Amino acid sequence: MPRFYCPASLAPGHTVELPAPVAHHLHVLRMEAGDALTLFDGRGGQYAAILSEVGKKRASAAVQAFEDVEAELPYAVTLAQGLPEGSKMDWIIEKAVELGVAAIAPLAARRSVVRLQGDRAEKRHAHWQGVIEAASEQCGRNRLAQLAPVADVGRWLEAPQAAAGQRILLSPRASSSLAQWAQEAGPQAVTLMVGPEGGFTREEEDAAVAAGARMLSIGPRVLRTETAALAALALLGGIWGGM
DSSP: OOEEEOOSOOOTTOEEEOOHHHHHHHHHTTOOTTOEEEEEOSBSOEEEEEEEEEOSSOEEEEEEEEEOOOOOOSSOEEEEEEOOSTTHHHHHHHHHHHTTOSEEEEEEOTTOSOOOOHHHHHHHHHHHHHHHHHHHHHHTOSBOOEEOOOEEHHHHHHSGGGGSSEEEEEOTTOSSBHHHHHHHHOSOOEEEEEOOTTOOOHHHHHHHHHTTOEEEBSOSSOOOHHHHHHHHHHHHHHHHOOO
16 A cells, blocks of 8 residues: 655545645556555554545545554664765665654764755755655654754753663773663663764763763674664664564
8 A cells, every 4th residue: 555644634534635746656656546545644643545636746635544553663762873974864864764763863973074054954954854754654654753953963962852861872982782781771762872984083972971871882893874873773673672
């Protein structure tokens, strides 16, 4: 069943105008009026719907029954990701959403090559939001991961929202493992901090630890930035469940 994100207010018995990208996708799929699809608004649950009209640039659907279906992890994970080069962030966000993260905080670290400010930051944020929506459509999630604006590491550590849950700083310097901690601590809200290429600087790591982060390792090998967060998410899912 084709699934699409629709930010409009969804309710059984209503006919809604679908977003232009969805209309285009429906046209490419050669779907027609009368075909069934699933819609979700990112706030939980999904709706069975029937296409009312399909064109190249616009489409509408009649909303049918609400379905109380969820595919969320039983614990909230925030990914605080140091900005990597090029399109790596797209890939990280896509896969992190598939693995169940509840929120993503892009961090401008000292070793981040990419620098985002002003209009460029806003455009990249909108692009990443689209990646979250598309990944949610594909993987069956009915709640959108929250995307924070790009923030400097130091300022992010000082922000109140950064204190939600146990902060885990993934670092090769750590003497304790994430696996052992997860087994002992049990399921809970966590924030995974992952550095960019080259990792966080020692000063950034020390600041994170001083702010309450627990420094942990995910193994004897040094992983690329686009691998580390996903490996940690999979590890937590294997120990705590929810995958």
